[in-house]
Amino acid sequence: METRVAVMSMIVENSDTVETLNGLLHEYGQYIIGRMGIPYRARDINIISIAIDAPQDTISALAGRIGSLxxxxxxxxxxxxxxxxx
Structure with missing residues (x-):
């Protein structure tokens, strides 16, 4: 199946969702090229970016699942x- 390269950026404002988010990223780990996480303590948020190479449907599914958190x-x-x- 044809794949696409994408960058997904996330802002996490609810620390209660971090464990679920990490579980999702682990589930899609075979597609993730790299990941960067920055805790921004001054604002009590986390900024996460991932580079991913996967079928477009897979990327969209992951984004949808993350967006529902x-x-x-x-x-x-x-x-x-x-x-x-x-």
Whole structure:
């Protein structure tokens, strides 16, 4: 199946969701190229970015599941390049 490269950015404002979010990222770990997490203690939020190479449906499913978590915002930017296999 054709894959896309994307960057997903998340703002976590509810620390109660961190464990669930980490579980989701672990579930999709086979597709994740890299991850960066920044705790912003001055505002009591966490900023997380992941680079992912997966079928577009898989990326959209992950974004939807993350977006449904309370206190979590997510945005995804896709590369125009297509190719590879998952």
């Amino acid at each position: 309370s206190g979590v915002s997510v945005k995804t930017a896709f590369s125009n390049q297509k190719g590879g296999t998952a």
